[in-house]
Amino acid sequence: MDDSYDPGAIEPRWRERWADEDVYRYEGDEKRPEYVIDTPPPYPTGNLHIGNALGWCYMDFAARFQRLQGKDVLYPQGWDCHGLPTEVKVEENHDIHRTDVSREEFRELCIEHTESQIDAMKETMGRLGFSQDWNHEFRTMDPEYWGKTQRSFVEMSEEEYVYRDEHPVNWCPRCETAIADAEVENEDREGTLFTIRFAGVENDPIEIASTRPELLSACVAVAVDPDDERYEDRVGESFEVPIFGQEVELIADEEVDSEFGTGAVMICTFGDKQDVNWWAEYDLPLRTVLTEDGRLNERAGDFEGLTVDEAKAEIAAALDEAGDLQDREPVEQSVGCCWRCDTPIEILSKEQWFIRVDQEEILEKAREVEWIPEHMYARLREWTEGMEWDWVISRQRVFATPIPAWFCEECGYVHVASVEDLPVKPTSESPEQACPECGSEEWRGETDVMDTWMDSSISALHVAGWPDEEFSPVQLREQGHDIIRTWAFYTILRTAALEDEIPWEQALINGMVFGEDGNKMSKSRGNFVQPEEVVEEHGADAFRQAIALGGQPGSDIQFQSKEVTSASRFLTKLWNISRFSDNHLDEDTPEVDAPAYRDADRWILTELDSVAGAVEADMEAYRFDAALRKIREFVWHDLADDYLELIKGRLYEGRPGERDAARHALYTALSSSLRMLSPFSPFFTEEIYRDLPGTDGSIHTAEWPEVDVDWDREEATGDGELIADVASTIRGWKSDTGMALNADLDRIELYADGDLEGLDTYDLSEAVNGPVYIEAGRPDIELVPVEVDPDQSVIGPEFRDRAGAVLGALSEADPAEIKAQRETGEIELDIGDETVTLPPEAVEIREERRAEGGEEVAVLETERATVLVFP
């Protein structure tokens, strides 16, 4: 082994070998229980950022742990390729507009671009040591995949989840496509509130408040709160919209906020969702004034062709000139924006494809999923219950899954493809049948494509082998809480609709990663960290530990470079432990038969066994933070600080039999520690594990540690802890008194309250460099009770409201007196005006023992024993 730990040398080497050996392949042979992960297919941005890394680390910890548990793990990786950002990028890179080339050509350019983006992200995944089975890679832009998306569409059409209708939809004027509710993000922006006078037709004028004068020509009514006294008796009056001249009526509706502006608002088709509701409820006319690219149409007269912003300014100016603009003031407003390009969205009424949202069905299924942490279910419930509109799935774009449908040129009949025709591109292929309505054979292929969530929301089905194999829920979905309303929601909806099943048994939800300063990472804030930078400096193994320790899954974590530092130190420590062990282990070590274990060996193995059990429970519960902490504690404290020091004597100078017992226990402890750590630091543990004698192949195909404890656990733990405690106390004392740690001691005497008979002091004696004698009775020194230590769990329940007085009296009492009483079997105590009797177990007496002079001696107190050291 090299003298020092160098992740830069280790990590690339194993990455390559794992790929060569196909270590992470899923067998699918049904001999072992399965553990299937519905890995997020990320959008190929070309950059796997630290927030992604968090989720992938969680999945990788789980995948690796489950492999050690003997599961047949399927950890696939997909790519959610379709979408607008790629189209925009391709247009930029090639300096074209998507209509400049054919759909096919444009699509090809998008695919080419996406491939290079994917490669970059795979590189980062590899460096971070993620253990996907690349035999199960999928890309939603491949026909095998989007054919499945089409199939899901066809099946849902048959089940009447899919329908086509004209309905107001969210529309991004920059992307020139419909978008779903989930793709609208509300942003707080500073706007202007205009107060506009509408002249009365046969009555007084009214002043309305609006932030959108550009929509005046789309105004179809004016509304007020029915309880608003200012407008009492005026409902039903008519007004003339300034500039455009249409007549509108005043209606009353409780949804109007009388506190806002003048309390009167105009209803346009459409300014916002509320307008849509009113429009439907009061059966108002439709006056569309916006075009698909966000300009005013011919209805706006002189203002035709202006953008929304231009029109706002010009119409406001025109109102001012006409004397109809009464006021303007700044106002905070929440604006719905396209989540991809940040452009304020409009609402247009368009014929689109929709998927029916069955809230009850979705919630029923969502409740069956185990959400980790539990409260993440509330996120989904909230969103689901608040859904107002069905899911619009058609997009007026190119790079996406085509909607497999045609329209009859004669009668407009809509024909949806049948399953055996898929995958199909309706823009270049036509059905071979005549229209069932009119007999025409002229078909026009649908040019609309599907929302990319239609692709990604069947990922669980896809990884489970749908539609060829019978579907049963996969084990795990891991994702961020920011996409619960989209990806989790849609996946549950689709799996319920298609298979009447839950998609996954467990949904593990990760938080967001913040920078060191606690703020969201951003390049402009200067708190941005790229995973590669960290790997470069400290290695992926340390990075992964830092991620695991950042906080419990579900909570947002602050990325801390100091956690990477501490992880790197821990790995260095373990490297040195391994290097030390390496010098003492040989080929025969694993095969030692019936080792002659001493107390120290039984102790470390018992400890190991309980740690392995506790860590396993944490890993099962996805408490990676707790698991890793326990492993570190064991390795550093128990194994390195205590056990190694105790067995050095035997390792260096012991007789073969006892030396081999120590070697064997050391081997077991080290090998087991490595296996427990391997999900967190796969490169490091592989490097050392493969070097250990008796190992065959990769640590990542090994088994979770288990110790055959055929001795009394309590006794082993008690004796071992005592020995370890005494040894480290004496070593600490040596350090304190400036003595060399290997300095010889004349003799050590051990006194304890309990039974020390039969305690194995061999290792202890070697560790402290002096003979150890177990002494019965009291040491030949003065013994001074110094403190009464009450046990509140005894005193509390027994004395209830008098417990406080008892505790007070005990702290006042003379410890020597209490001790004397305690030895008689009961303790009588005056508390105020009464006397109470305490059982002996209600108190512990802490005593200090002092040498009575004569011989030079140090008296050391440990948890369970008094140690006399004669230097």
Place this chain on the structure above:
RNA sequence: GGGUUCGUGGUCUAGUUGGUUAUGACGCGGCCUUUACAAGGCCGAGAUCGGUGGUUCGAAUCCGCCCGAACCCA
């Protein structure tokens, strides 16, 4: 406005069903070359557990209110 989560030494974080002296890390101060390890060891300082009221013999933990932060939704 509604929902969710959270507030613990300078910083980050643990704390299971309420029970002695509140965990660990980083940082800080001091001491130490010891047959794995100075990227180490040992020792130390540093927290009225956001505030407040309550339940209880006993609260970081349970409940109410207040203050503050973050996220989601309107």
